[in-house]
Amino acid sequence: MSMTEPRLQFAVLTLFPEAFDAVTRWGVTGRAFESGLCALHVQNPRDEATDRHGSVDDRPYGGGPGMVMQAPILSAALGKARLAIGADAKVLALSPQGVKLDAKLAQSLALESKLILVAGRYEGFDQRFIEREVDLEVSVGDFVVSGGELPAMLLMDAVARWVPGVLGHECSAAEDSFSDGLLDCPQYTRPEVFQGDRVPDVLLSGDHGAIADWRRAHSIKATLDRRPDLLGWEEVAEPDRKLLEKWDLLPGDRGRHS
Numbered sequence: 001m002s003m004t005e006p007r008l009q010f011a012v013l014t015l016f017p018e019a020f021d022a023v024t025r026w027g028v029t030g031r032a033f034e035s036g037l038c039a040l041h042v043q044n045p046r047d048e049a050t051d052r053h054g055s056v057d058d059r060p061y062g063g064g065p066g067m068v069m070q071a072p073i074l075s076a077a078l079g080k081a082r083l084a085i086g087a088d089a090k091v092l093a094l095s096p097q098g099v100k101l102d103a104k105l106a107q108s109l110a111l112e113s114k115l116i117l118v119a120g121r122y123e124g125f126d127q128r129f130i131e132r133e134v135d136l137e138v139s140v141g142d143f144v145v146s147g148g149e150l151p152a153m154l155l156m157d158a159v160a161r162w163v164p165g166v167l168g169h170e171c172s173a174a175e176d177s178f179s180d181g182l183l184d185c186p187q188y189t190r191p192e193v194f195q196g197d198r199v200p201d202v203l204l205s206g207d208h209g210a211i212a213d214w215r216r217a218h219s220i221k222a223t224l225d226r227r228p229d230l231l232g233w234e235e236v237a238e239p240d241r242k243l244l245e246k247w248d249l250l251p252g253d254r255g256r257h258s
């Protein structure tokens with residue numbers, strides 16, 4: 001464990017602390033936490049329960065199904081998390097009603113030094129807790145999962161990748177899909193021939209300029225085809241149109257063979 005301050009200190013409010021082993025113990029993020037570049041403090045709201053059942057939730061006012069996490073319990077747990085990592089930490093609640101997590105948000109959160117994530121369960125949080133204590137609600141997509149732990153871990157992983165030093169220099173978050181507004185290009189590794197399919201010749205050529213051009217052309221093509229919401233033909237600059245033409249990747253209605 002490193003003795004220096006972590007670049008990014010997380011705290012999580014969760015009823016399931018062990019779930020976070022998935023992000024702190026394995027792979028790229030595991031190394032980030034083991035090396036001390038990132039750190040995690042886990043705070044269980046259950047510890048703030050005052051009744052003998054350890055309750056953290058109660059029935060919703062106005063009736064209806066499900067239970068709601070109680071504001072005083074969440075506030076007390078948040079107070080402890082602030083004591084542990086710092087009162088100036090930004091507080092994010094995971095919620096399907098939040099702003100959608102994307103590469104831009106992940107990159108901007110990586111500039112913070114302290115983040116407290118609040119993972120909900122049941123029907124979610126008492127609104128007064130959100131209004132008084134939460135800086136930003138974050139959603140991982142237009143669907144509902146059973147708890148905020150998986151969304152919180154997704155966020156931690158997506159953010160940690162942008163913390164300098166977390167990815168080795170052989171790979172960079174800046175070359176992943178979305179970082180430049182484009183999807184990634186196709187990737188190949190050995191063998192050179194798989195079931196009769198050859199790796200594109202250019203990738204074996206050693207010509208780094210041509211390889212970079214081929215990769216950019218394929219990124220643009222993939223984004224035009226699959227994610228027209230990210231890139232429309234009108235937004236493709238002239239040099240990139242030339243690249244697409246060079247690699248015979250012009251969209252069907254604009255290609256030389258159409």
Ligand code: SAM
Binds near residue numbers: 140143145147
């Ligand atoms: N009743 C809530 C609603 O419809 O908005 C859903 C509650 S959900 C069953 C329980 C918890 O899971 C939420 O409080 C939140 O922390 C988390 N959660 C569920 N879906 C999520 C999503 N798409 N993004 C982020 N968090 C989510």
